[in-house]
Amino acid sequence: MSDNQNTQNTSAGWGSKLWKALNTDIGELVGGEKPATPQPAPTPDTAPAGPATTPVAAPVAAPVAVPSPAPAASTSTEDKSFWQKTVEVLNTDVTVLAKDVAQASREVWQYKLKAGLAKTRDKLGKELAALFGGGQIDEDLYEELETVLLTADMGVDATVHLLKDVRQRVSLAGLKDASELRGALKGALTDLIAPLEKPLQVEGHKPYIIMVAGVNGAGKTTSIGKLAKYFQGQGKSVLLAAGDTFRAAAREQLMAWGERNNVTVIAQDGGDSAAVCFDAINAAKARGIDIVLADTAGRLPTQLHLMDEIAKVKRVIAKADPSGPHEILLVLDANTGQNALQQVKAFDDALGLTGLVLTKLDGTAKGGVIAGIAKQKAIPLRFIGVGEGIDDLRPFEAKDYVDALIE
Numbered sequence: 236m237s238d239n240q241n242t243q244n245t246s247a248g249w250g251s252k253l254w255k256a257l258n259t260d261i262g263e264l265v266g267g268e269k270p271a272t273p274q275p276a277p278t279p280d281t282a283p284a285g286p287a288t289t290p291v292a293a294p295v296a297a298p299v300a301v302p303s304p305a306p307a308a309s310t311s312t313e314d315k316s317f318w319q320k321t322v323e324v325l326n327t328d329v330t331v332l333a334k335d336v337a338q339a340s341r342e343v344w345q346y347k348l349k350a351g352l353a354k355t356r357d358k359l360g361k362e363l364a365a366l367f368g369g370g371q372i373d374e375d376l377y378e379e380l381e382t383v384l385l386t387a388d389m390g391v392d393a394t395v396h397l398l399k400d401v402r403q404r405v406s407l408a409g410l411k412d413a414s415e416l417r418g419a420l421k422g423a424l425t426d427l428i429a430p431l432e433k434p435l436q437v438e439g440h441k442p443y444i445i446m447v448a449g450v451n452g453a454g455k456t457t458s459i460g461k462l463a464k465y466f467q468g469q470g471k472s473v474l475l476a477a478g479d480t481f482r483a484a485a486r487e488q489l490m491a492w493g494e495r496n497n498v499t500v501i502a503q504d505g506g507d508s509a510a511v512c513f514d515a516i517n518a519a520k521a522r523g524i525d526i527v528l529a530d531t532a533g534r535l536p537t538q539l540h541l542m543d544e545i546a547k548v549k550r551v552i553a554k555a556d557p558s559g560p561h562e563i564l565l566v567l568d569a570n571t572g573q574n575a576l577q578q579v580k581a582f583d584d585a586l587g588l589t590g591l592v593l594t595k596l597d598g599t600a601k602g603g604v605i606a607g608i609a610k611q612k613a614i615p616l617r618f619i620g621v622g623e624g625i626d627d628l629r630p631f632e633a634k635d636y637v638d639a640l641i642e
């Protein structure tokens with residue numbers, strides 16, 4: 236008999252025994268006497284110490300500990316292995332289930348990303364399809380490729396870089412046919428934007444203070460709501476600082492969101508942004524909160540007094556916690572295209588950015604701007620947004636992005 240058959244037979248024996256255990260009382264199962272009065276059902280981590288009459292409940296949803304110390308002296312070796320096997324199977328199933336859920340969630344995101352990038356892909360894709368349709372690779376083709384990349388908002392520097400890289404790939408691999416350029420372009424683009432892929436690790440500080448900045452309407456407040464949900468999903472506790480004291484609706488927006496999701500929001504009537512952030516950090520310390528997400532009012536880089544004001548918010552945060560802020564995120568609206576590069580530079584000069592969030596990729600054909608950002612200065616692109624839904628913001632992954640952009 237093969238090992239496989241052996242395992243199946245043993246499992247079948249165990250399975251029918253488990254079925255019996257679930258449906259009959261344990262007293263009968265282990266050969267003991269039927270009790271006069273009902274006893275609580277055994278659970279895997281207590282093991283059968285005696286008879287019971289209540290059927291065992293449905294499998295638990297969290298990993299189960301193997302019985303320890305060893306089950307009661309009266310339990311036979313066979314019973315011990317029966318319960319150990321039960322525990323093993325329950326644990327295995329939960330692990331498999333968790334993997335399935337993670338895989339399904341990844342597939343949903345890849346679908347959303349693809350749908351979100353449809354506008355950019357339709358434009359870029361159609362033009363590239365015409366270019367890569369067939370024929371020889373020649374100078375005319377490179378020129379046309381240059382135009383296509385520029386119109387997808389990649390910017391001059393990134394376009395020059397990509398063309399140089401594509402040419403190298405063509406000559407190294409001895410490519411001749413235009414259809415082979417697609418792979419070369421995907422490779423060059425992935426390599427260019429890969430340095431932006433550095434997921435945010437909220438570890439090492441408690442609270443971990445994340446300050447959020449950006450121009451008006453970029454999606455700061457909405458992104459904070461989405462991020463709070465994202466971090467809650469990772470088992471972290473979150474507190475929000477309604478530091479956008481300029482736009483009253485921003486505070487209400489944040490408070491409504493906090494109420495719905497059971498997240499504390501620190502806000503003040505009037506008051507200044509720095510004071511709200513200061514209070515929020517102290518409240519988070521007192522409550523043992525893991526993450527503080529601090530909103531700020533929208534401002535243009537040309538409004539110098541407002542750029543000074545946001546630098547002050549950063550300094551005041553450092554007064555509440557000398558190690559903070561631990562992350563300074565700039566939220567960019569993808570619709571702004573190449574303009575985003577100036578915003579990155581100005582906010583980086585004022586605050587020293589540690590990460591970027593690119594929102595509204597779903598509403599624009601300017602998704603190529605990521606290449607321009609990567610070429611200018613590879614500040615990690617922590618998250619990208621492809622919709623208004625709460626789950627429409629996720630960590631940036633270069634390969635997924637390029638796959639969704641160039642089919």
Ligand SMILES: Nc1nc2c(ncn2[C@@H]2O[C@H](COP(=O)(O)OP(=O)(O)OP(=O)(O)O)[C@@H](O)[C@H]2O)c(=O)[nH]1
Pocket residue numbers: 449450451452453454455456457458479482485532533534594595596597598620621622623627
């Ligand atoms: N389609 C789409 N809309 C988004 C996305 N992110 C944010 N929005 C929308 O953009 C609009 C502005 O978002 P807010 O979060 O209010 O922007 P803000 O930066 O806080 O605005 P100010 O406080 O005025 O500076 C809202 O209608 C959001 O729903 C996204 O990824 N896709």
